[in-house]
Amino acid sequence: MLKTRIITALILAPIALGGIFFLPPLGFALFTGAVITIGAWEWANMSGMTAAAARLAYALVVAGILYGLLNVPALAVLWLALVWWILCFLMVRSYPAGAERWGSMPARAIMGLLVLVPAWVGLNHIRTGGFEFGDSDNNLLLILYVFCVVWVADIGAYFAGRAFGKAKLAPRVSPGKSWAGVWGGLVAVAVFALIISTLASATMIQSLLLVIASLITGAVSVLGDLLESMLKRFRGIKDSSQLLPGHGGIMDRIDSLTAAIPVFALVVTLLGWLTAGQW
Numbered sequence: 001m002l003k004t005r006i007i008t009a010l011i012l013a014p015i016a017l018g019g020i021f022f023l024p025p026l027g028f029a030l031f032t033g034a035v036i037t038i039g040a041w042e043w044a045n046m047s048g049m050t051a052a053a054a055r056l057a058y059a060l061v062v063a064g065i066l067y068g069l070l071n072v073p074a075l076a077v078l079w080l081a082l083v084w085w086i087l088c089f090l091m092v093r094s095y096p097a098g099a100e101r102w103g104s105m106p107a108r109a110i111m112g113l114l115v116l117v118p119a120w121v122g123l124n125h126i127r128t129g130g131f132e133f134g135d136s137d138n139n140l141l142l143i144l145y146v147f148c149v150v151w152v153a154d155i156g157a158y159f160a161g162r163a164f165g166k167a168k169l170a171p172r173v174s175p176g177k178s179w180a181g182v183w184g185g186l187v188a189v190a191v192f193a194l195i196i197s198t199l200a201s202a203t204m205i206q207s208l209l210l211v212i213a214s215l216i217t218g219a220v221s222v223l224g225d226l227l228e229s230m231l232k233r234f235r236g237i238k239d240s241s242q243l244l245p246g247h248g249g250i251m252d253r254i255d256s257l258t259a260a261i262p263v264f265a266l267v268v269t270l271l272g273w274l275t276a277g278q279w
Helices: 002-021 025-047 052-068 075-094 105-128 139-164 179-199 204-235 250-270
Strands: 168-170 174-178
Touching: 002 025, 002 139, 025 052, 025 105, 025 204, 025 250, 052 105, 075 105, 075 204, 075 250, 105 139, 105 204, 105 250, 139 174, 139 179, 139 204, 139 250, 168 179, 168 204, 174 179, 174 204, 179 204, 204 250
Parallel strands: none
Antiparallel strands: 168 174
């Protein structure tokens, strides 16, 4: 299993790095749109669509929505994402109570739109917007930053959870997660944000705001993971698919990012660090 995971990662890493960091904005939008479309194909299964044709149709619908949003202002979608993830917190906290309200196949399909579409919009909003922080206009570094926040939160949660994880976070959704893991992940994120702000020669106010934005992002990334775990548990499956040998599916790899990216994009836009750009 470990050998399979390593081989898969070695194949995927250059593809992901090339698609994210070496394509022009329109190419970036198409590449990330393809990833989201594959994620939609997997989400269709989590929604309860078992027929191959239905899953393909759902993925094509999502791709069509993304295409229609190519030149639509992102802010309204990002606000919608914030409201959605607040609702997700309530759903995850109460599970399995309340599942009768969202457990139907159409409801879960709509949930997929609210997860996947804002993630793509937020990512491309960051890619094409004007970034003003630390005298840098390289939005690719901002994308790398939000990825790192999620990874740092995950690593911090892993070690803190193993050392102190007695109080479970959401045992009916994801038994392995603990409150200690959440707090450990957030501490790691705060330290990471301070290091980056120091390297960027940020002012004290900028540093404080970056820490706050990063903590919000790290916290909401946990919700992305928990929501997918809840959907898979409700559906009775372990992985979103077997598309990535040793890793499960695309959604298993990007679940935290789907929550973190649109919220981070909204926060940095509201702070005035990011403005609308051109494709």
